[in-house]
Amino acid sequence: MMKRFLSLMVLLALVGCEKPHDDGWLGYGEGDFAYISAPQPGWVTEMGVERGKLVRRGDLLFVLDDAQQQASHDQAQAALAQARASLTQERSNLSYAATELSRQDNLAKAGAGTPSQRDQALTQYQQSRARIAQLEAQIRQMTASLGGAAYTLSQRRVVAQTEGPVQDIYFRPGEYVPASTPVISLLPPANVYARFFVPETELAKVHLGQQVRISCDGCKPMTATITFIAAQEEFTPPVIFSVGNREKLVFKLEARAPGGLPLHPGQPIQVRAL
Structure with missing residues (x-):
C-alpha cells in the first residue's frame, strides 16, 4: 500500500513539474519587399532618398543620366x-x-x-x-x-509608386545600373506579416483562415489570419531555436492582417491560436 502511495506521489510530482506548452509558437516579423528598378540602363546621377526615409507616392527616388x-x-x-x-x-x-x-x-x-x-x-x-x-x-x-x-x-526620373520606408540602396550616384536591376528596396506597411513555426504534433490545431493572436515585447497584442501553411516540414530554424522550443520538425506558417502588421522584419513574436 505504501509503495503504491509513493508511486502516485512521484507521478503527481512529475506532472506538477512539467511545464505546459503555453508560450505559444515562436516566429518573427517578415515582409514582402518592393524592389525598385529602372526599365533602361544608365548612370545614377542623383539619389533622392536615404535608408530609413519614409517615402510617399510620387516622391523622387533616383535619377539616371538622360x-x-x-x-x-x-x-x-x-x-x-x-x-x-x-x-x-x-x-x-x-x-x-x-x-x-x-x-x-x-x-x-x-x-x-x-x-x-x-x-x-x-x-x-x-x-x-x-x-x-x-x-x-x-x-x-x-x-x-x-x-x-x-x-x-x-523614366529617367524614377518616383515611388508605393509608400514605405527605404530598406536598402544598392547603387549610388556615379554607379552604372543595368536594365531592370533593383536600385532601391522599400517595405510597404501592408506587406508586413508574421511568420511562425508549429511543431508537427500541433499542426492539426491550425488551418487556413484561422485567426491567431500575435504578441511581442513592448507591443500590443494583434490579431491576424493564417494565409499560408507549408506543405512540408523543416528543421527548427536557428533563429527561433531554444531549449523550450526544441522540436526538431516544424511547419512554417504565415499570418496577415488588412493593412499589414506593425512589426519589423526579424522581430521575435509569439503566436497563439484563437
Whole structure:
C-alpha cells in the first residue's frame, strides 16, 4: 500500500513539474519587399532618398543620366514643329489653289479662259490637298513618336509608386545600373506579416483562415489570419531555436492582417491560436 502511495506521489510530482506548452509558437516579423528598378540602363546621377526615409507616392527616388533621351526628345519635338509649320504653309497654298481654280472655272464659263489653264489650276489644287493629307499623317506619327520620347525621358526620373520606408540602396550616384536591376528596396506597411513555426504534433490545431493572436515585447497584442501553411516540414530554424522550443520538425506558417502588421522584419513574436 505504501509503495503504491509513493508511486502516485512521484507521478503527481512529475506532472506538477512539467511545464505546459503555453508560450505559444515562436516566429518573427517578415515582409514582402518592393524592389525598385529602372526599365533602361544608365548612370545614377542623383539619389533622392536615404535608408530609413519614409517615402510617399510620387516622391523622387533616383535619377539616371538622360542626355541621350533628352536629345531624342528635342529632335522629335523639332521635327514635329517643322511638320506643323509645313502644314500651315500648305493650307495657305491650298487656299490660294482653291481661289485660282474657282477663278479659272468662272473664266471658262465666260468663255475667257483656256482648258489648259483650268487643268493646271485643278492639278495644283489636288496636289496641295494630297500634300496636306500626307503632312497630317506624318504629324500624327510624329506626335506619337514625341509622346514615346517624352515617356522614355520621364523614366529617367524614377518616383515611388508605393509608400514605405527605404530598406536598402544598392547603387549610388556615379554607379552604372543595368536594365531592370533593383536600385532601391522599400517595405510597404501592408506587406508586413508574421511568420511562425508549429511543431508537427500541433499542426492539426491550425488551418487556413484561422485567426491567431500575435504578441511581442513592448507591443500590443494583434490579431491576424493564417494565409499560408507549408506543405512540408523543416528543421527548427536557428533563429527561433531554444531549449523550450526544441522540436526538431516544424511547419512554417504565415499570418496577415488588412493593412499589414506593425512589426519589423526579424522581430521575435509569439503566436497563439484563437
